Each structure stands twice: as structure tokens, then as C-alpha cells.
Amino acid sequence: MWSWSFTFKVLPKLLSAAKITFIATILGFLLASILGLVWTFLKRAKIHWISSSATAIVEFIRRTPLLIQLFFLYYTLPSFNIRLPALTVGIIGLGLHYSTYLSEVYRAGIEAVEKEQWEAAKSLNFTPYQTWTLVILPQAIPPIIPMMGNYLITLFKETPLLAAISVVELLQQAKIIGSEYFQYLEVFTLVGIIFFIFSYPSSLLVQYLEIKLKNPAEKRM
Amino acid sequence: MIKIDKILNILLRLIDASKVTISLTIVAALLASVIAFISGILLLNRHKIIRFLVRTYVEIFRGTSLLVQLYWIYFVLPFFSVELPKFTAGVVAIALNYGAYSAEIVRAGFLSVPKEQIEAAKALNFTPSQKMRYIIFPQAIRIMLPGLGNQMIELIKGTALVSLIGLEDLTYSGVIMRTNDIADTFIIFILILVIYYAISSIFASGFKLLEKRANVGRA
Amino acid sequence: MESADLIIKTARKSKIQKKDIKPEMIVHEGTLTTFDNPLVKYINVKKNFGELQVLKGIDLEVGYGEKLTIIGSSGSGKTTLIRMLMTLEKPSSGIMEIEGESLWTMKKNGKTVPADEAHLRKMRSKVGMVFQQYNLFPHMTVLDNCTIAPIKVKGMDPEEAKEQAIQMLKRVKMSDKINYYPNQLSGGQKQRVAIARAVLMRPKILLLDEVTSALDPEMVGEVLNVLNEIAQEEKEMTMIFVTHELDFAREISDRIIFINEGYILEQGKPESILNDPKSERLQAFLSRFKENRNL
Ligand SMILES: Nc1ncnc2c1ncn2[C@@H]1O[C@H](COP(=O)(O)OP(=O)(O)O)[C@@H](O)[C@H]1O
Ligand SMILES: [Mg+2]
Numbered sequence: 001m002w003s004w005s006f007t008f009k010v011l012p013k014l015l016s017a018a019k020i021t022f023i024a025t026i027l028g029f030l031l032a033s034i035l036g037l038v039w040t041f042l043k044r045a046k047i048h049w050i051s052s053s054a055t056a057i058v059e060f061i062r063r064t065p066l067l068i069q070l071f072f073l074y075y076t077l078p079s080f081n082i083r084l085p086a087l088t089v090g091i092i093g094l095g096l097h098y099s100t101y102l103s104e105v106y107r108a109g110i111e112a113v114e115k116e117q118w119e120a121a122k123s124l125n126f127t128p129y130q131t132w133t134l135v136i137l138p139q140a141i142p143p144i145i146p147m148m149g150n151y152l153i154t155l156f157k158e159t160p161l162l163a164a165i166s167v168v169e170l171l172q173q174a175k176i177i178g179s180e181y182f183q184y185l186e187v188f189t190l191v192g193i194i195f196f197i198f199s200y201p202s203s204l205l206v207q208y209l210e211i212k213l214k215n216p217a218e219k220r221m
Numbered sequence: 222m223i224k225i226d227k228i229l230n231i232l233l234r235l236i237d238a239s240k241v242t243i244s245l246t247i248v249a250a251l252l253a254s255v256i257a258f259i260s261g262i263l264l265l266n267r268h269k270i271i272r273f274l275v276r277t278y279v280e281i282f283r284g285t286s287l288l289v290q291l292y293w294i295y296f297v298l299p300f301f302s303v304e305l306p307k308f309t310a311g312v313v314a315i316a317l318n319y320g321a322y323s324a325e326i327v328r329a330g331f332l333s334v335p336k337e338q339i340e341a342a343k344a345l346n347f348t349p350s351q352k353m354r355y356i357i358f359p360q361a362i363r364i365m366l367p368g369l370g371n372q373m374i375e376l377i378k379g380t381a382l383v384s385l386i387g388l389e390d391l392t393y394s395g396v397i398m399r400t401n402d403i404a405d406t407f408i409i410f411i412l413i414l415v416i417y418y419a420i421s422s423i424f425a426s427g428f429k430l431l432e433k434r435a436n437v438g439r440a
Numbered sequence: 441m442e443s444a445d446l447i448i449k450t451a452r453k454s455k456i457q458k459k460d461i462k463p464e465m466i467v468h469e470g471t472l473t474t475f476d477n478p479l480v481k482y483i484n485v486k487k488n489f490g491e492l493q494v495l496k497g498i499d500l501e502v503g504y505g506e507k508l509t510i511i512g513s514s515g516s517g518k519t520t521l522i523r524m525l526m527t528l529e530k531p532s533s534g535i536m537e538i539e540g541e542s543l544w545t546m547k548k549n550g551k552t553v554p555a556d557e558a559h560l561r562k563m564r565s566k567v568g569m570v571f572q573q574y575n576l577f578p579h580m581t582v583l584d585n586c587t588i589a590p591i592k593v594k595g596m597d598p599e600e601a602k603e604q605a606i607q608m609l610k611r612v613k614m615s616d617k618i619n620y621y622p623n624q625l626s627g628g629q630k631q632r633v634a635i636a637r638a639v640l641m642r643p644k645i646l647l648l649d650e651v652t653s654a655l656d657p658e659m660v661g662e663v664l665n666v667l668n669e670i671a672q673e674e675k676e677m678t679m680i681f682v683t684h685e686l687d688f689a690r691e692i693s694d695r696i697i698f699i700n701e702g703y704i705l706e707q708g709k710p711e712s713i714l715n716d717p718k719s720e721r722l723q724a725f726l727s728r729f730k731e732n733r734n735l
């Protein structure tokens with residue numbers, strides 16, 4: 001059933017498509033990290049309509065499928081005269097979707113910083129910007145690194161959805177090869193294995209970090 | 222206005238298509254719960270071999286991607302003469318995937334019940350099954366519900382993937398409608414998002430209610 | 441059990457625990473230590489946790505209706521001793537009996553085999569326990585905490601169980617709080633409910649492990665008063681107390697036993713034990729208490 005010669009024939013092709021998967025993962029996560037922070041600040045805004053609309057938007061994005069969000073971006077952006085390569089659209093979609101998860105993580109991290117730290121910053125007459133960059137974030141970020149790591153892994157496993165908007169990443173490449181030879185077993189199994197050998201060790205690493213940091217942010221959640 | 226008529230018309234057709242999404246959600250969620258509870262409990266079994274086997278299942282389904290699993294079940298299994306209809310393939314893939322994630326939640330929930338509670342139940346001479354039913358489960362489920370609620374939302378969103386094997390769910394119908402009505406792309410997708418949001422929110426509030434019930438008597 | 445015995449032997453061989461000569465047990469005059477028909481019997485019971493030998497050879501008989509108090513310094517094995525009777529802990533070796541029947545073994549086809557769950561459940565129905573940390577069920581009201589076991593375990597009619605629970609809660613002065621949840625109660629109130637819950641099962645032996653030591657000082661009195669009344673009224677019920685409340689022990693016990701370094705070192709009537717300790721160890725133990733009181 002399983003053909004090793006076929007396996008070795010298609011493996012290089014799959015691995016080169018895996019490059020796209022990794023690019024999408026890394027850039028998508030980068031975008032999510034930054035955008036997540038933006039949401040966190042918007043949700044904390046003193047002006048009520050800003051904070052409440054940010055909360056509503058984040059909730060909406062979180063409760064709807066990434067797949068539709070990708071379709072939405074892919075098919076409607078051009079009608080606003082924004083023409084982007086599919087991979088870029090995919091990265092934006094992934095980044096936007098996961099930014100909502102990361103904003104929760106940041107919130108937990110920030111809330112875990114003791115309120116005395118804010119008072120200390122005030123007593124030293126720091127500006128708000130200084131308070132955030134010098135006092136709060138340096139304490140809020142390290143404990144949430146494992147949780148961020150978890151979302152990096154989750155995002156990585158969601159990249160196959162980009163196939164739906166014609167990005168030829170790992171899974172799409174496998175499907176193309178599979179239908180060409182009408183031989184799906186090897187390609188789809190290989191894709192699964194490739195995902196597994198990246199995500200499983202990473203999740204072990206995250207667990208290790210979690211234990212090591214004894215994550216104070218998580219206790220609050 | 223014609224526009225409103227048109228929107229209404231699209232909406233009705235989409236709602237019709239969401240029947241598939243909703244039934245898929247319910248069947249898959251039920252199966253996923255069964256899998257999650259069985260595996261979660263087996264992850265605490267005293268036999269190492271059983272724990273290892275269940276752990277292997279959990280890690281394989283968490284470590285690979287749902288869409289990969291769906292493709293594997295739908296495209297590869299027929300080569301082993303296991304030919305599942307689209308709906309069944311969707312149910313199986315989704316249930317196995319979210320069952321694996323939720324097994325971990327179930328395990329943690331049971332672990333969270335203090336051993337003093339189990340001792341108190343023993344001191345009152347409960348049978349093992351009474352101990353489970355009246356003492357352990359009600360306390361464990363309270364810890365599990367928030368996590369299971371999150372998984373429920375993820376599962377609902379995950380059902381959209383079945384459109385990629387051609388099952389005519391909400392997503393699939395929307396994409397087809399769009400190809401017939403390119404001009405309405407924006408409206409169609411917004412409406413699809415709104416429907417998914419509504420479905421997710423209904424289940425989310427259901428879980429909030431359950432959480433409230435499980436929290437009775439707690440500070 | 442046999443493997444645990446082995447552990448002890450190897451521990452001895454490797455001289456982790458040096459010469460363990462069983463000290464002579466000091467029995468004060470006029471103390472009943474053996475019974476024609478004991479309710480509970482420990483014969484040379486030993487318990488170790490890994491290499492730590494907690495109980496090194498306990499011989500003890502408890503009579504029907506007896507009120508027994510166990511004293512001893514912290515870590516001396518008092519909790520372990522009574523937890524074994526509740527089957528929450530298994531002895532490493534030795535024999536334990538309730539009403540002449542072995543607790544940890546049973547007869548099957550004429551052979552003695554380790555007790556199965558059915559045997560343990562039968563034996564457990566004779567024993568009840570009140571814990572230091574109350575261990576009430578947080579998801580149930582006071583009333584449900586008190587009725588769930590009579591209904592489910594003893595198959596009592598729910599109305600009857602409720603009736604009895606309310607009567608019992610009156611006795612522990614908690615009848616005004618039957619619909620409260622444990623989290624809404626103070627420590628003293630929780631403990632009184634826990635006492636009611638245990639007594640309602642009508643065990644032949646009720647074990648009470650330092651039931652006031654987790655309480656704030658102002659609540660100790662209310663719990664001891666309730667216990668005192670119950671001890672007076674429940675003549676039939678054997679009660680084994682582990683406590684550091686020596687005045688209370690003096691008042692309610694028929695006998696006090698002092699545990700030291702894994703053995704019962706001294707036992708006798710309360711007056712005699714508390715006023716006239718024979719061993720240096722007990723003298724030192726008691727004087728520590730008097731000092732603390734004077735602080
Ligand atoms: N489950 C256990 N595992 C290991 N050591 C234990 C365990 N339970 C009790 N011990 C140890 O056994 C000794 C006696 O404990 P315990 O019976 O609780 O003493 P007491 O109730 O007299 O204070 C202590 O040193 C304690 O640390
Ligand atoms: Mg103790």
C-alpha cells in the first residue's frame with residue numbers, strides 16, 4: 001500500500017511548500033502579537049465607546065470561523081481596490097484572528113502585575129509611556145510566554161486553511177500531488193507527520209516553560 | 222427597497238444552509254464529549270499502557286491539523302475501503318480532534334477535586350459509582366465547564382472546514398452563492414459571519430448558564 | 441502487605457532505623473485495656489511511609505461505647521492510627537479487627553485473602569469520621585450534606601432522612617442554616633455540620649481527628665460544647681478523639697492513650713494520665729501544654 005519510492009519522490013516538493021507554511025506562521029504570529037497588543041490597549045481605553053467597540057469586535061472575530069474571515073478578506077478586499085497576493089491575505093487573516101486570542105493573554109499578563117507596581121511608577125513620576133515600557137510590560141510579558149507559545153503552535157496548525165484561498169502551502173501542495181497521481185495516503189500522512197514533528201516538541205517545550213515559570217498570569221484566568 | 226428584499230432573501234437561504242452546520246455541530250459535539258470523557262478518565266488510569274495509548278491518540282490529534290485529519294479521513298480512508306459520506310467524515314474528524322483537546326480538560330477537572338473530598342465520600346461509605354456521581358463529578362465539571370465552553374466555540378468554527386470536502390454547510394452554500402452573485406460578495410460573507418456569531422453566542426451563553434448552575438454555593 | 445513488611449526488614453538491615461526495642465507500655469491503675477468482646481482491635485500494627493516508620497507496633501483494644509482520646513506530639517502518628525480504621529490508609533503489617541472480623545483480610549473458600557471492595561464497604565459502614573478540615577461537600581447545602589449518604593448509602597427514605605437531619609442539626613445548633621452552602625458558614629459552623637453528617641450515619645465508631653485545630657480560637661468553644669453533648673448523649677457510640685484540648689479530653693474520655701515514637705507509651709483514666717504522668721515523655725508533653733496555657 002505505502003510506496004516508499006513515491007514518498008521520496010514527493011518529499012522534496014512537500015518540504016519546499018512547507019516554506020510557505022512557515023512564512024505564514026511566523027509573519028501571521030508577528031502580526032497577531034502586535035495587533036493583540038493594540039486590542040488590549042483599545043479595550044482598556046478610558047473612552048467608553050472605544051473600549052466597548054474594541055471588546056465587541058474582538059468577540060466577533062473570536063466567535064466566527066477563520067475560514068470565512070479568509071474568504072471575506074480574499075474576495076472583498078479587491079472590491080475596495082486593495083489587491084494583495086493570496087499569501088499576504090492569508091497572513092493578515094491569521095494575524096487578525098489570533099490577535100484576539102493574544103489580546104486575552106496580554107490582558108491576563110497585565111492584570112497579574114501587582115497594583116503596587118503602578119503606584120511605584122506613579123511615585124517616580126513616570127509618563128504613561130514610560131510606565132508601560134519600563135515597568136508593566138517587562139513584568140507582564142515573561143510569564144505569558146508559554147501561553148503565547150501555545151497560540152503560536154495553534155496558529156501553525158491552522159495554516160492549512162490558506163489552501164482555501166489558493167495559497168499553495170503544505171497541505172495544498174499535498175492535495176495537488178495526490179490528485180495528480182491519485183495517491184493520497186503518502187502525501188497526507190507526510191503532511192500530518194511534518195505538522196506533528198514541529199508542533200509536538202514545541203508543545204513539550206511550552207509545558208516545560210510553563211512549569212519553569214509557574215505562570216502567575218495563568219492563576220488569574 | 223429592493224436591497225433589503227435581496228438581503229432578506231440571501232439571509233433566508235443562508236439560514237436554510239446553516240441547518241447542516243448546526244446538525245454537524247450537535248452530532249460532533251456529542252461524540253466529542255463522549256470521546257473526551259472516556260479519554261480524560263483513561264488518562265488517569267493506573268495502567269501505564271492504557272495511559273500511553275490514550276496519550277498517543279490525544280497527542281496525534283492535537284499535534285496535527287484538523288484539516289489534515291479531515292482530508293486523511295475523507296481522501297485516504299477510501300484506499301483502505303473505508304468510504305465515509307461527507308457528513309460522517311466531518312463528524313468523525315471534528316469529534317476526534319476536539320475530543321483530544323477536551324480530554325486534557327476533563328483530566329485536569331477530575332484531578333482538581335481535592336483528595337479530602339474523596340476521603341469524605343469514603344468515610345460516608347459511598348460506592349465507587351456513587352462517589353463519582355454525587356461527589357467527584359459535580360465538582361470536576363465546574364472546573365471543566367469554562368474550558369469545555371471554549372472548545373465548543375472552537376468546534377463550531379471548526380465545522381466550517383467541512384465545506385472544503387464539499388459538504389453543503391453554511392460556508393459551502395455561501396461560497397456557491399457568491400459565485401452566482403459576485404456583486405453581493407460583501408453582504409453574503411457578512412451575513413455568514415453574523416450567523417456563525419449567533420450560533421457561537423447561543424452555545425456560549427448555554428455554557429455560561431451551566432457554569433452558573435455548577436457554581437451555586439461558591440463564593 | 442508482605443512487600444511492605446519487606447521494606448521494614450530491609451530498612452532495619454540497612455540501619456536506617458536503629459535499634460527499635462518496643463518500650464514497656466505503662467498502664468495506669470484501674471484502666472481497662474482489654475475486653476471480652478472488643479469493638480476494635482489493633483494487634484502489632486505497623487505503618488511506614490517509604491522509609492519513615494510512623495507506627496512501629498500498636499496494640500490496642502477499644503470497647504463498645506468507649507470514649508477514647510489519643511494524645512501525642514505532632515507527627516507522632518495519631519492521624520495515621522485512626523485513618524487506618526477508616527480504611528483511608530493501609531497498615532504495612534499487623535492485624536486490625538472490628539467486632540472480631542479482620543478489616544484488611546477476608547475468608548474466601550477457606551483461605552485468607554486481601555479484603556475486596558465489598559468487604560471494605562461492609563466494614564466501613566461501622567465507622568465514621570470527622571475531619572480536621574471539615575471536608576463538607578461544597579456543592580451541596582447543609583441539609584444535602586447531611587442527607588445524601590443516609591439516602592444513597594443506607595437507602596433511607598428521603599423524607600425520613602430529612603427529618604433526622606433536621607433533628608440532628610438542631611442538636612448541633614445549625615438548624616437555622618439548613619439551606620446554606622458550606623462557603624457561607626464559619627469554620628465552627630462547618631465543623632458542627634460535619635459532626636452532624638457523620639453522626640447521622642449512626643456508625644458504631646466515630647473518629648474525630650483534631651476537629652477544632654483548624655478553627656479560630658473563638659470558635660473552638662462552640663464546637664467542643666456540641667461534641668461534649670453528643671458524647672454524653674450517644675452512650676452506645678464509640679468515639680475516638682485525637683485532640684490537643686486536654687480539658688475537653690479530661691471531661692469526656694473514659695481513657696486516654698499517649699502515643700510516642702510509634703508506640704503507645706502510656707494509657708489510663710484521664711485524671712490519672714493528666715495529673716500523674718509516669719513517663720518522662722508524657723511529663724514533658726504535658727508540661728509543654730501547661731506552659732502554652734500560661735503564655
Ligand atoms: N501520606 C503520607 N505520606 C508520607 N508521610 C506521611 C503521610 N501521612 C503522614 N505522614 C507522615 O507520618 C508522620 C505521622 O503523621 P500523622 O499521623 O499525621 O501524625 P499526627 O496526626 O500525630 O500529627 C508524619 O511524620 C507525617 O509527615
Ligand atoms: Mg494529625
